[in-house]
Amino acid sequence: MRKTGFVVFVLFGLACFIAAGSLGADAWAQNIPKVKEFRIERSMPKEAVACIECHKLENPGLFADWTQSRHASAGITCYDCHKAADTDADVSQNHFKQYQRSDQKFGTSEYKVPVAAVVTPKDCSRCHPDEAKQYAQSKHANTLEIIWKIDPWLNKGMNSDFERATGCFHCHGTVLRNDKDGNLDAEVWPNVGVGRLNMDGSLGSCTSCHTRHMFSVMEARKPEACGPSTVTSTPPTETATTGMRPRGPGVPA
Amino acid sequence: MKKKTIVAIVLVGIGMVLAFPLFSISYYTMVRTSTPQFCASCHEIEFAFNTWRTSTHVNNAHGFVADCMDCHLPAPEQTFQFFFAKTFHGIKDIVIHFTQGPEAYDHQKMREAAYASFTNNQCQKCHRNILNIPNKRGAMLAHRAALYPRPGYEKKCVDCHRDLVHNPSSLYRYKQYQTSYRGLGL
Numbered sequence: 001m002r003k004t005g006f007v008v009f010v011l012f013g014l015a016c017f018i019a020a021g022s023l024g025a026d027a028w029a030q031n032i033p034k035v036k037e038f039r040i041e042r043s044m045p046k047e048a049v050a051c052i053e054c055h056k057l058e059n060p061g062l063f064a065d066w067t068q069s070r071h072a073s074a075g076i077t078c079y080d081c082h083k084a085a086d087t088d089a090d091v092s093q094n095h096f097k098q099y100q101r102s103d104q105k106f107g108t109s110e111y112k113v114p115v116a117a118v119v120t121p122k123d124c125s126r127c128h129p130d131e132a133k134q135y136a137q138s139k140h141a142n143t144l145e146i147i148w149k150i151d152p153w154l155n156k157g158m159n160s161d162f163e164r165a166t167g168c169f170h171c172h173g174t175v176l177r178n179d180k181d182g183n184l185d186a187e188v189w190p191n192v193g194v195g196r197l198n199m200d201g202s203l204g205s206c207t208s209c210h211t212r213h214m215f216s217v218m219e220a221r222k223p224e225a226c227g228p229s230t231v232t233s234t235p236p237t238e239t240a241t242t243g244m245r246p247r248g249p250g251v252p253a
Numbered sequence: 254m255k256k257k258t259i260v261a262i263v264l265v266g267i268g269m270v271l272a273f274p275l276f277s278i279s280y281y282t283m284v285r286t287s288t289p290q291f292c293a294s295c296h297e298i299e300f301a302f303n304t305w306r307t308s309t310h311v312n313n314a315h316g317f318v319a320d321c322m323d324c325h326l327p328a329p330e331q332t333f334q335f336f337f338a339k340t341f342h343g344i345k346d347i348v349i350h351f352t353q354g355p356e357a358y359d360h361q362k363m364r365e366a367a368y369a370s371f372t373n374n375q376c377q378k379c380h381r382n383i384l385n386i387p388n389k390r391g392a393m394l395a396h397r398a399a400l401y402p403r404p405g406y407e408k409k410c411v412d413c414h415r416d417l418v419h420n421p422s423s424l425y426r427y428k429q430y431q432t433s434y435r436g437l438g439l
Contacts, residue, residue, distance in 0.1 A: 085306065086290070087299040122307075125424040132424050202423035 038067050042075030050111035051078035054104055065213040081123055084116040090199035091116050093182040117184060118176060119212075122202035132206075141203040143172045143195035169193055173204065283336075286343065292321045295346060297358040301419050308418040313428035319379060324418075325367065328378050364419070368411045373399070376410040392436065413438055 038056075040049060055078065056063045066072050071081075084091040091114045101107030116123075121141070125132035135141050147168060153159045154168065165174075165187070173193025179185040192205045209220040219225055285291065293302035301321075305311060310319040326342075327334040349357065377383075384400065386393040399408045413436035428434075 085293070085302070087293045087302055122423050122425065129425060129427045129430050133430070136423060200423070201421065 044075055044077050045079065047111050047113045048077035048079040050106035051082075051115075054098070054106050062213050069214045069216070071215055076127075079113060079115070080127075081119045082115040082117070083123070083126075084114045086114050088114070088116060088200060090118055090120075090176070090178075090184075118189070118198060119207070120198040120200055120202045121204050121206055122198070122200050124206050125202075132202075135204060135206070136202070140194040140208075144169075144175075144193070144197060144203075145195070147172050173197065283339070286339075287320070287322050289321050295350065296355050297346070297350065300360060300421075304419040304421055307422040307425050308420070309426055309428035309431065310418050312425050317379075323378065324371070324375055327375070368409075368415060371409065371411050373410050376414075380410075389435075395436070395438075408439075 040052070052063070066078070071077075095115055095117075096112065098104075099107055099109050099112040121132045121135055139146070148154055151168075154164065159167065169188075169191065171193055173196030174188035174191045175197040176188055176191075176199050177185050178199075192208045192211075194204050194208045196205045197203060198205075209225050210216075211219060211225075289302055289305065292298045305321070310324075322329075322339075326338050329335045383396045384393065386396070395413065398406070399410065399413075402408060415437060
């Protein structure tokens with residue numbers, strides 16, 4: 001057994017040597033990604049460290065995205081965006097229970113802070129006031145009001161709730177509300193519609209284009225980012241009223 | 254030692270033992286009940302708290318934050334007036350909440366009542382350097398007229414400056430991003 005292990009090791013080493021020689025140092029470096037390790041080297045409040053340490057285990061994908069973001073690089077934590085006040089309509093009551101967990105080092109009241117699941121343009125405006133202000137004045141932000149003003153399918157009840165949820169509100173945005181248990185109502189959340197009416201009164205969702213939790217500027221600038229509603233599909237009602245066909249990449253002419 | 258001296262020392266000692274916790278408790282209570290978060294623990298005040306949070310009295314380039322108390326109560330240096338006003342308003346709010354209910358709270362009426370109660374001294378606790386304004390001479394002259402009024406022409410700060418803080422907003426309104434401020438005038 002030991003001998004076999006040794007032989008395998010030698011063979012592997014030989015293979016590596018040959019591969020490195022034939023590929024050249026640059027290509028070799030590309031193919032073996034550097035093992036990344038997340039270290040907290042920025043100053044941040046202990047409550048934010050608690051968010052990170054717990055959600056690292058609870059939502060590893062979400063955490064991994066965030067670690068690659070500019071926000072993470074700049075030391076902008078979960079708490080900076082998800083911060084809420086006890087008086088906010090959208091503050092998560094259930095999240096408070098996380099601070100009573102005994103199985104988690106950070107599940108104690110020492111780290112207790114009010115947070116909201118939905119990060120609205122108002123929250124973003126704490127650091128990006130110009131962008132939020134411009135967005136608030138845009139057609140995107142006010143699109144929910146616009147469709148209710150002009151669309152006969154909505155106003156005359158000519159489509160079903162499912163059609164509305166998938167065909168209208170998926171892109172134009174829902175009206176957020178809590179259900180009777182104090183959670184966000186599953187009928188309207190998750191949603192990143194550009195004109196979403198948030199519980200703090202702000203309109204829209206920055207994450208429509210700046211997808212969470214990487215918030216990649218590069219991604220937001222690509223035409224595909226506009227895809228879900230603007231390029232690849234025309235709303236069904238528009239198709240019906242104007243005779244236009246869905247157009248864009250992937251749709252046969 | 255004389256008997257009188259011993260009695261005096263004992264009395265002073267008893268006084269200190271009684272007074273220390275009493276002062277500590279009242280000081281602690283005052284600190285705990287002086288935060289905006291505490292004010293917002295009453296449902297009636299949530300609107301004021303939420304609008305204050307987005308206002309320029311919180312969000313500005315100086316990092317300065319004016320709390321509820323800074324505007325709505327006499328200065329803590331005026332110890333007696335401060336304690337009296339704070340205690341009186343606290344008790345009054347609780348009594349009215351339980352006797353008339355939160356529906357009785359008329360925001361517009363209370364806004365006007367607040368403007369009526371503001372004295373110029375309260376604003377001037379922070380806004381002390383308002384007599385020389387190199388880029389706005391109109392404001393400078395208006396301030397001089399308000400601070401050194403001719404008899405019969407007394408004015409209040411809030412006559413010109415109102416609707417500053419408690420306005421609903423869907424954004425945080427940083428002062429440095431607002432257009433140059435101008436008082437509403439008379």
